[in-house]
Amino acid sequence: MRRLKKILFYFILTIAALTFLYPFYWMIVASLTPEENIGNLSLVPQGLTFDHYSDMVEKIPIWRALFNSLLVATISTFGVLVFGSMTGYALAKMRFKGRNLLFFTIIFTMTLPFQITLIPNYIIMVNFKWVDTLAALIVPALNSAFAILLFRQAFLTIPDDLIHAARVDGCGDLRIIFQILWPNILPSLITVGILTFMTSWNDVLWPLIVIRQEELMTMPQLVTLFAVGGRSEAQLGVKLASAVLLALPIIIAYIFLQKYFIQSMASSGIKA
């Protein structure tokens, strides 16, 4: 009876795992299969071909988009880590007038649905003449209320003595934050880093709004417009190839860092 139950458990879990993994596998196989055979369900490509990939590279500047996405995500993540820990440090360890007001303002901005600021932010971009520049993708993403609160929480657990000792040694606040405290809050840095990078990498609504020029598009944006526009000429294989290329960097990162991915996402869920 117990063994039967165990077998049933593994059976159900395996079916569930396949439900989540098989579609990705199908997508990769289909992207390597000649167009006329894609419809056939098979576990290996029937007539292996890389034509879809070479077609896609010819039709859209996908490498340029990959570069743009990497650049935008890297700088945004760096900004969120640096500015987030500065503000989080001030909230946790410094005394100044308006600290509580700042704290509650940050909490208020977190409860604010992004829909409210979306249209005005677009108008700001128009007025700054930032439409069709990477600045429009990077600058608004340089701060995150969630990151600030997480860093504040992390700094609160660090004893004041550590900071006093550093100050006696002549360290300024910035050196204290980045040289003394950062090594002590690595888990928070990893969490914020992964979340920010992923959010930036996967965002597509904002790029669709502020970038029109193909050379400046991010990867999800370019792939989206390729899929909905006429340029993939309704060819399934090419569309799927572009989707595979978009998914690949995150899949690879996920395979190596899955523990951190899961922890980060779970903690961002709990914050709500």
Place this chain on the structure above:
Amino acid sequence: MKAFWNKISPYLIISPYIIHLGLFVLFPVIFSIVLVLHKWNIISPMEYVGLDNFQRLFSDRLFWKALWNTFIFILVHIPLQIVIALFLAYFLNEKILARSFFRAAFFMPVVISGVVITILWQQLYGLESGVINRMLISLGLNRVEWLSNPNIAMISIAIMATWKNVGLYVILFLVGLQTVPRSYYEAAEVEGASAWQQFRYITIPAINPTIFMVVILSTIGGFSLFIEPYIMTDGGPLNSTLSAMLYIYKQAFGYYHMGYSATLSIFFAIIIMGVVVVQKIFVENEEH
């Protein structure tokens, strides 16, 4: 001099955030209220129209349609997520080998771009050659018009969104389940409590906060739903998948109705905040 520096250094350290906050959050909030009272296409000067945008909103058939569609989405999405996530978390909570593999597998779609998921599912949902319909036919069933039937299309999108997000809730439910000591169930068993009673009086209280979180996040997700209908259906057929966010996007960047799209944004945002507040009150009442 030193005392002066000590006084202003906190403000220097928060200044990058303060500038950012003012420019990209506080100013936009105020500006969106200004926009609501105006008609503006960005190019010509703003025209003050009072409360016309609100009047227009209440008589706008597509606004109500988008609200209704979002409601349908949430209505399908929330129960599906709770049931499936709880089901999978329950199995993962047993002593099993390779738990971290299963966990990682369920979580995979959560980290992958919605663009990839949507392009993929558009093929899975295909009428003739889609993988799902082929499977249905090989099982001797009829094919389903996943994306071309206006009564089904939004439900199809909700199913896809569930597939994408459910892994996150599996993890969160698992955390909730693991807070319950096994001895509780053993004690309940000794007392002769049925499986349902154990579930109702031990499991449910432990995962209540997670259920609350699923409801909040799915509501926000429903009102933010954009890329899925944008790629799959462009809001069709017959506007049956026109989501709130897609409608804002079309009004703003298709027709350049800045005032009206800001009005839509504020309205949907108020609904989101209202839902969150009501649920918070509801949960707090439960606890007392």
